[in-house]
Structures are given as structure tokens and as C-alpha cells.
Amino acid sequence: MEFLEPLQFPIFGNRTAIWIIAQFHILFASFILGVPLFVVIAEYLYIRKRDYRYERLAKDIARVMAIAYSLTALSGGVFAFLLFALYPDFSYHILNKFSYLWILFYPGLVVVETILMYLYYFSWEPLKEKKGIHLFIGILLNIVGIATLFNMDAIASYMNTPPRDLINPTLWENVYNYTWMPLNIHRLVGNITYGGYMVGMMGAFLYVWSENKEERVYYDWMGYIGNTIGVGAMLFLPIMGYIYAREFYRYAAELGIYMMSDRLSMYFEAQAIVVGLMFLASNYYIYLSMKRIEGAVRYVPIVRFGFIVVFFAACIWFIPRHYFATMVPEEWMYEGMTKADFLKTTELPSHLGFLALMKAKNTAAVLLLLVTLLNYIIYRIAVKKGRIEWGGIDFRSQYILIFLGFSDIWLMNLMGAVRELVRKDYHVYLLLKDTALEAYTPTLAYASSLTTAITFAFFTIFVFIVWLGLRFGKEKG
Amino acid sequence: MELWKKNKLKLISLIAFNLLIWIINSFLYSLPVVFKVAFTVFTTGGFLILALIDIFPIESWQGKRIFKNLILTLIYGTIFLGILWLYTAYYKFPAMFKMTIIVYTLLTILFLILIDLKPLKEKTGIRAVNSLLFLFLIMGGGYTFMGWALPQFDPAYEIERLKPKKFFIEEADEETILSVGARVFKDYECFNCHDIEPGGIPKRGPALAAVDLGDRKKIRESVVDPRKEIAKGYEKELKTMPDYYETQIEKNYLEALIRYLENIGKVRITTEMMPEGWWTDPKILRDGKDIFEGIKNPDVACSVCHGKDGIPLMTEAADLRDVAEISKLSDADLFKVVSEGRPDTPMAAWKDYLSNEDIWKVIAYINMFHHGGRAEVHKKGEGIPAVAINQPVVPVIPE
Numbered sequence: 001m002e003f004l005e006p007l008q009f010p011i012f013g014n015r016t017a018i019w020i021i022a023q024f025h026i027l028f029a030s031f032i033l034g035v036p037l038f039v040v041i042a043e044y045l046y047i048r049k050r051d052y053r054y055e056r057l058a059k060d061i062a063r064v065m066a067i068a069y070s071l072t073a074l075s076g077g078v079f080a081f082l083l084f085a086l087y088p089d090f091s092y093h094i095l096n097k098f099s100y101l102w103i104l105f106y107p108g109l110v111v112v113e114t115i116l117m118y119l120y121y122f123s124w125e126p127l128k129e130k131k132g133i134h135l136f137i138g139i140l141l142n143i144v145g146i147a148t149l150f151n152m153d154a155i156a157s158y159m160n161t162p163p164r165d166l167i168n169p170t171l172w173e174n175v176y177n178y179t180w181m182p183l184n185i186h187r188l189v190g191n192i193t194y195g196g197y198m199v200g201m202m203g204a205f206l207y208v209w210s211e212n213k214e215e216r217v218y219y220d221w222m223g224y225i226g227n228t229i230g231v232g233a234m235l236f237l238p239i240m241g242y243i244y245a246r247e248f249y250r251y252a253a254e255l256g257i258y259m260m261s262d263r264l265s266m267y268f269e270a271q272a273i274v275v276g277l278m279f280l281a282s283n284y285y286i287y288l289s290m291k292r293i294e295g296a297v298r299y300v301p302i303v304r305f306g307f308i309v310v311f312f313a314a315c316i317w318f319i320p321r322h323y324f325a326t327m328v329p330e331e332w333m334y335e336g337m338t339k340a341d342f343l344k345t346t347e348l349p350s351h352l353g354f355l356a357l358m359k360a361k362n363t364a365a366v367l368l369l370l371v372t373l374l375n376y377i378i379y380r381i382a383v384k385k386g387r388i389e390w391g392g393i394d395f396r397s398q399y400i401l402i403f404l405g406f407s408d409i410w411l412m413n414l415m416g417a418v419r420e421l422v423r424k425d426y427h428v429y430l431l432l433k434d435t436a437l438e439a440y441t442p443t444l445a446y447a448s449s450l451t452t453a454i455t456f457a458f459f460t461i462f463v464f465i466v467w468l469g470l471r472f473g474k475e476k477g
Numbered sequence: 478m479e480l481w482k483k484n485k486l487k488l489i490s491l492i493a494f495n496l497l498i499w500i501i502n503s504f505l506y507s508l509p510v511v512f513k514v515a516f517t518v519f520t521t522g523g524f525l526i527l528a529l530i531d532i533f534p535i536e537s538w539q540g541k542r543i544f545k546n547l548i549l550t551l552i553y554g555t556i557f558l559g560i561l562w563l564y565t566a567y568y569k570f571p572a573m574f575k576m577t578i579i580v581y582t583l584l585t586i587l588f589l590i591l592i593d594l595k596p597l598k599e600k601t602g603i604r605a606v607n608s609l610l611f612l613f614l615i616m617g618g619g620y621t622f623m624g625w626a627l628p629q630f631d632p633a634y635e636i637e638r639l640k641p642k643k644f645f646i647e648e649a650d651e652e653t654i655l656s657v658g659a660r661v662f663k664d665y666e667c668f669n670c671h672d673i674e675p676g677g678i679p680k681r682g683p684a685l686a687a688v689d690l691g692d693r694k695k696i697r698e699s700v701v702d703p704r705k706e707i708a709k710g711y712e713k714e715l716k717t718m719p720d721y722y723e724t725q726i727e728k729n730y731l732e733a734l735i736r737y738l739e740n741i742g743k744v745r746i747t748t749e750m751m752p753e754g755w756w757t758d759p760k761i762l763r764d765g766k767d768i769f770e771g772i773k774n775p776d777v778a779c780s781v782c783h784g785k786d787g788i789p790l791m792t793e794a795a796d797l798r799d800v801a802e803i804s805k806l807s808d809a810d811l812f813k814v815v816s817e818g819r820p821d822t823p824m825a826a827w828k829d830y831l832s833n834e835d836i837w838k839v840i841a842y843i844n845m846f847h848h849g850g851r852a853e854v855h856k857k858g859e860g861i862p863a864v865a866i867n868q869p870v871v872p873v874i875p876e
Contacts, residue, residue: 261782305522312581352574355786
């Protein structure tokens with residue numbers, strides 16, 4: 001098969017161009033997958049509790065979701081165009097292997113999802129007396145959304161772990177590869193976390209923009225609900241991530257080694273720092289939330305003690321096997337000293353090696369989860385015994401919510417890059433080689449700079465959407 | 478008495494929980510003692526605080542407590558830092574790791590001091606926008622700085638490896654030629670029809686070690702023009718072997734394949750038995766050490782998981798000092814583990830990174846770990862056990 005020569009993207013180069021547009025697309029796509037789950041749960045809670053705040057919350061978020069939907073389609077279109085132009089051989093391979101999925105299922109699901117989404121959004125008022133039917137449309141929307149996610153996960157996971165030892169795998173064998181289900185679950189839980197933190201962040205923005213007490217009361221509550229869902233789902237993410245990584249080892253251990261011990265190891269160190277900070281921030285938010293509850297002051301010592309445990313666990317999670325970003329040090333790293341001297345200061349000796357093993361990391365993860373859960377339980381006890389003063393939360397907490405949203409997006413970007421970089425210079429591991437000169441693994445410095453730039457750009461658009469949907473549009477309306 | 482009555486149930490739960498943790502983490506999911514102790518310290522500490530909450534009530538979040546908190550946190554923090562310093566010195570933590578632990582501890586102290594600052598004043602209008610922009614700057618700047626501050630690698634090393642290697646047979650040594658030839662044999666899947674093992678099974682083509690392949694010229698002819706002369710007994714397979722290899726395989730690589738095939742009957746690099754004399758050959762062991770420690774090829778560094786001194790450094794990595802386990806394996810078993818990996822474990826299949834020769838070399842070196850560091854012939858069921866679980870074994874290669 002002869003292919004057209006790939007076009008060259010100006011300034012950025014092909015890989016960076018695809019990197020940026022793919023990240024944009026996935027951030028919007030995750031938003032319109034994670035947030036509807038949140039909206040439907042909020043609407044259900046309204047039906048059950050008849051607390052109007054839930055109805056308003058669901059409606060507000062749905063408004064933002066509708067705008068984000070167009071941007072998802074737009075970024076998806078640009079992504080597909082660029083992929084065909086910059087990587088024609090890979091595009092041909094995927095079209096060939098996932099023919100029906102690509103030409104039938106995926107467009108079909110997107111069309112059905114679009115119809116359901118607009119039906120759900122615009123039927124809010126007409127169906128306000130028939131909430132059951134409206135909720136049902138919302139549930140259908142989520143089912144189709146999840147099916148779309150699983151659909152695209154098939155291709156993303158196939159690229160890393162295509163079926164082995166099969167001469168002509170069928171479409172289903174390509175779909176149901178080693179990491180498909182782990183990726184599905186990891187992304188699904190990740191999207192709920194993301195949805196929660198996004199709502200928390202929306203609440204924070206609107207709290208900061210609020211001009212009267214009534215609005216602050218509502219947006220304080222909105223931020224609290226967002227954080228609760230976000231952190232609640234995040235508790236499951238470490239185990240989902242562990243299962244996902246374990247499947248890589250089961251499929252081809254060299255992929256796992258490349259991630260955890262070789263050139264991507266420092267990406268995971270960055271992850272350890274960000275995850276530690278996110279758990280700290282979530283618990284600090286709970287702490288600040290407790291401050292607005294009468295009588296909750298008695299629980300201060302136990303929560304403060306919890307913070308010590310969080311730092312301890314975050315430290316254990318972070319401790320690397322060695323302080324160099326490759327499996328064995330490159331020569332330039334120990335310039336001016338012997339390799340042995342370099343290793344003495346940068347590598348854990350055998351008797352301390354256990355600190356870098358999974359047993360240590362799992363212990364740290366369990367501690368983080370337990371402390372967060374305990375703090376939430378204490379919070380609930382305090383709520384039962386006292387009265388919450390909504391709108392009276394420390395202003396600092398709103399910055400914490402924005403920080404959590406920012407960190408979540410940043411981490412999603414970085415870990416998405418890891419998933420793509422793990423197969424080294426292959427488009428499809430061991431099946432289709434990436435022959436471009438850009439197929440090397442970039443440094444963490446480069447990846448983190450790009451990640452920050454993408455996060456900033458996404459944030460700018462996101463703030464604009466929130467402003468347009470929930471401030472400007474509303475006021476004019 | 479009242480305190481006892483109130484907390485009796487909590488205390489019993491605490492003890493039961495800790496016992497459970499110790500049992501689980503001793504038998505089901507083994508943890509080092511230091512973690513088990515940490516769990517107990519944290520749960521007991523949490524229990525004590527919960528029990529004492531009512532005895533020493535706290536009246537307010539701020540006020541005089543800020544100063545008191547500051548002093549107390551500094552005192553406790555300094556004591557704790559001192560203990561940590563001694564602990565890390567006693568257990569000989571390398572400098573970078575000592576720094577990591579101290580930095581995390583300092584951050585904890587700082588956080589605990591700052592946690593009860595007065596509530597932030599609410600901001601509106603342009604001040605709110607400014608504060609948000611400042612926050613974005615701090616977050617983005619902080620994460621980017623983190624990315625730059627963590628250790629880096631030089632992409633040039635990988636780029637160099639990714640470049641298509643030019644292989645010229647005139648410039649290559651014998652070992653490289655044979656290794657490239659073996660790779661060509663594998664890449665073009667010749668093994669689908671031709672077995673190369675001694676005593677191999679004839680498939681659609683003859684088992685190559687069992688027949689006389691002739692001289693170099695004859696082998697070339699069999700590869701590039703296979704239909705010219707058909708091996709006896711394979712007349713029905715006249716058109717089975719493709720006749721386009723001369724145009725498909727670059728001439729240097731084709732020559733390497735021919736040299737490899739020429740040596741099949743002589744070198745006897747099989748996947749069944751360690752070549753004669755290699756278990757104790759110092760040159761082979763030195764080569765094996767270079768592969769084991771990632772000196773020859775940084776993509777293959779067995780020591781990263783199995784430890785330079787045999788103490789495993791990765792979850793589920795095999796303990797190479799373990800006589801009971803390693804001596805169970807025959808030569809062929811050992812070869813298979815290194816070549817194909819162990820299913821459902823982190824042990825990778827290294828056949829795409831190592832030639833058969835290199836696999837045997839590294840096995841020869843690995844063999845020293847369960848022989849107390851000495852170079853000895855591997856025999857099933859034999860070896861010298863390490864004295865203690867954490868005792869390192871340093872292989873000594875004979876001169």
C-alpha cells in the first residue's frame with residue numbers, strides 16, 4: 001500500500017500539534033461525559049429530596065454542558081483532520097482494523113448522543129411536570145455517552161496492547177484487548193472525578209463573582225457538592241490506576257518497566273506530587289468546611305493529626321527507586337564523578353529498596369484513602385451535631401477548589417501523555433512503527449511545559465464558557 | 478472511670494483492628510515491620526486524640542491559639558526532625574533521600590503552622606480577577622517548575638538508538654554478524670517453516686541443523702533461488718518458500734543471514750543447553766555482568782529489578798539467590814524465562830532485545846547468585862543457599 005507523504009505541521013511539528021489537539025479534545029469530551037453523570041444524579045436527588053438547590057444545580061451545569069458540546073465536536077473534527085494529514089499510515093491502519101467501529105458505531109453513537117443531549121437540555125421546562133421521563137432521557141444520554149467512551153477506548157488501548165499471537169484478529173478481538181476494560185473503568189471513574197472537580201471549580205468561580213449573600217450561599221453549597229463527588233470518586237482512582245498498570249505488565253512487562261523504572265518514571269514522580277497535593281487540598285477543604293459548622297471546633301486535633309498522616313503517605317508515595325530518569329544512568333549524569341559515587345547518593349540501597357516497592361506505595365495509598373474517608377465521616381458527624389452556615393466559608397476554600405480543578409486537568413494531561421509515550425516509537429505496539437524522527441520520549445520538562453500551556457488554554461475557554469452560560473447569558477436573559 | 482466506659486468499645490475496636498492489620502500484613506500481604514508500626518502508631522494516635530477531645534475542649538479556631546499552635550508545632554516539629562535525622566543516618570539513607578524526607582517534614586510543619594490563619598477577606602471586582610490570575614500563575618508556574626526540577630534524561634541518547642542503524646558486514650565482528658543474522662531469521666519468520674534446533678522437527682521445510690546446508694555459496698542459492706534445487710522429500714513444497722528475499726533483504730543483512738545459517742551446525746547456540754564451558758568462562762561471565770547491569774544495553778538492565786547483589790528491588794521480581802526456586806530450572810527453563818518472560822508477572826520477554834548468545838551469557842552470570850557468588854556449573858537441584866533473607870551475594874568473576 002502506497003501512502004501519501006505526511007504533511008508537516010508548521011512551527012510545532014507533527015507530534016506536538018497532535019498532542020495539543022488530542023488533549024483539547026479529550027478534556028472537552030471528558031467534560032461532556034463526566035458532567036452529565038453529575039447532572040442526572042443531581043436531578044434524581046431533587047426528585048427524591050425536593051430540595052430545589054439540586055434542580056438549579058443540574059440546570060446550571062447542563063447549560064454549560066450544552067456549550068461545551070459544540071467545542072467537543074469542533075476539536076474532534078480538527079483532531080481527525082490533522083490525524084489524516086499528519087499520520088496517514090496510522091490512520092489507514094486504524095480504519096482498516098476498526099472499520100465498522102469507525103464508520104458505523106462511532107458516528108452513530110455521536111449522532112444519538114447529540115440528539116439525546118439537546119432533547120435532555122431543551123425538554124427541561126416542557127417536562128417539568130414529568131420528571132421521571134426527563135430523568136430517563138438523562139440516563140439514556142449517559143448510557144450512550146459511556147458507550148462512546150468505551151468505543152474510543154478500544155482504539156486507544158489497541159494502540160498499546162494489540163492482540164498477540166493471533167494471525168488475523170477479528171474486530172472484537174482487536175477491541176477486547178488486554179487494557180481495554182481497565183482503561184474503560186479507569187476513565188469512567190476518572191471522568192466522574194473530573195466532573196466533580198469541574199463543578200466544584202464552577203462553584204468557586206461563581207462564588208468569587210457573586211455580589212450578594214444569597215448567591216454565595218448557593219455557590220458555597222455547589223462547590224461543596226462538587227468537591228464531595230470529586231474526592232469520593234478519586235478514592236477509587238489509585239486502585240483503578242494500579243489495575244490498568246498491572247495489565248501493561250501482564251501484556252508486555254517491558255512496557256511496564258519503561259513506565260515505572262525507565263524514561264517515564266519521573267512522570268510518575270510528578271504524578272505522586274500532584275496526587276499528594278490533591279489529597280491534601282481536598283482534606284483541607286473539608287477542614288475549612290468544618291469551620292463553618294457550629295461546635296465542630298472540637299474535632300480540630302484529629303483532623304490536624306490526619307494532615308500529618310497525609311504528608312507521611314504522600315512522602316512514601318513519592319520516594320523513588322533512584323533519582324535519575326532512566327533505568328541506568330546516562331554518562332552525562334555523573335560527569336565529574338564515578339558512576340559508583342553517583343549511585344551512592346542517588347539510588348536506594350538494597351536494605352531500603354522496599355520503600356520503592358508496591359507494598360510501600362499501596363500502604364501509602366491506603367493511608368491517604370483512610371484519612372480522607374475518616375475526615376469526611378468526622379465532617380458528617382459534625383454536621384449532625386451542629387448547623388452549617390452556608391456562604392460563610394473561608395474565602396480561601398474557593399481557591400482550593402480552583403486548585404483542585406486545575407491539578408486534576410493538569411494530571412489528566414500528563415498521564416494521557418504517558419499512555420501515548422509508553423509504546424515508545426510505535427503507533428501500534430510491535431505492529432506499526434512510528435518512523436518519524438519525533439518518535440523519541442520527550443523530557444518531563446518539555447511535557448510539563450506543554451501540559452501547563454494546554455491547561456491554561458483550556459482554562460481560558462472554560463472560564464469563558466462558565467461566564468457565558470452562567471453569568472452573562474443569565475443576566476441578559 | 479467514665480472515660481473508660483465511654484471508650485471501652487473504641488479501645489477494643491482499635492486493638493482488634495491493629496491485630497487484623499498485623500495478621501493480614503504478615504501473612505497475606507507482607508509489609509516490612511516499619512509500615513506495620515506506622516499503622517499502629519497512626520491508629521493509636523488517632524484513638525488517643527478522639528478519647529481526649531472531651532477532656533481538653535477547644536473553644537475557638539483562631540485567636541490566642543494561633544500563637545500557641547505556632548510554638549507547639551515548632552517544638553514538636555524540631556523534636557520530630559531530630560528523630561528523623563538520626564533515623565535516616567542510622568539506616569544510611571543516601572543524601573537525596575534524606576533530603577526528601579526532611580523536606581516533606583518541613584512542609585508538614587509549615588502547613589500545620591499556616592492552617593489556622595485568619596479567614597481570607599472576600600474579594601470582588603477587579604481584585605477578584607487579579608487574585609485568580611495570580612493563582613493561575615502560581616499553579617501553572619509551580620507545576621512547570623516541578624517538571625523542570627525533577628531529574629531529566631537527554632533525549633539524544635534515545636534518538637541515537639531510534640535512528641536506523643547502518644550495518645556493514647565488512648566492519649562488523651563475527652559475534653555481531655551472527656547476532657544480526659539471527660535477527661533477520663527471526664524478523665522474516667523463517668522459523669515458521671525451518672526448525673534450527675538440533676533434533677528439530679521438520680516442518681514445511683527441512684530442520685536446518687539436521688541437514689547439510691553446504692558452503693556459503695550453496696546457502697545463498699537456497700535462500701535467494703529456493704526453487705532451483707529442492708531438498709529431498711520436499712518436492713511437494715516446491716513453491717512454498719518465497720523467492721523474493723534477494724530483493725527484500727538488504728545485501729549486508731542477507732549476507733549476515735547466510736553466515737548465521739552457515740554456523741547453525743557448528744556453533745550450536747541452541748535454546749536447550751548452555752554452550753560448552755560457558756558457565757565458568759570469565760569472558761562470558763564479564764559479558765553477562767555487562768548485560769545484567771545494563772552497561773551493554775541500557776534497555777536491558779536486569780539489576781534494576783533483581784538487584785546487583787541479588788536482593789530483589791521490585792515487587793514480584795524473582796530472588797536470584799533463592800536456591801530452592803532457581804535450581805528447579807533446567808538450562809532450557811532458564812533460557813525460556815529470560816527469552817519469553819514469565820506470564821502474568823513483571824518479567825518481560827527479552828528475546829527482542831537480546832540475541833541467543835547474550836541470553837546464555839546473562840544466564841551464566843545469574844547462575845552465580847545461587848552459588849554464593851561463585852562461578853559453578855548449573856545443575857538442577859544444586860546450589861548454595863544465602864544465609865539470611867537480606868544477605869547480599871556479590872558474584873566474583875574468576876580471573
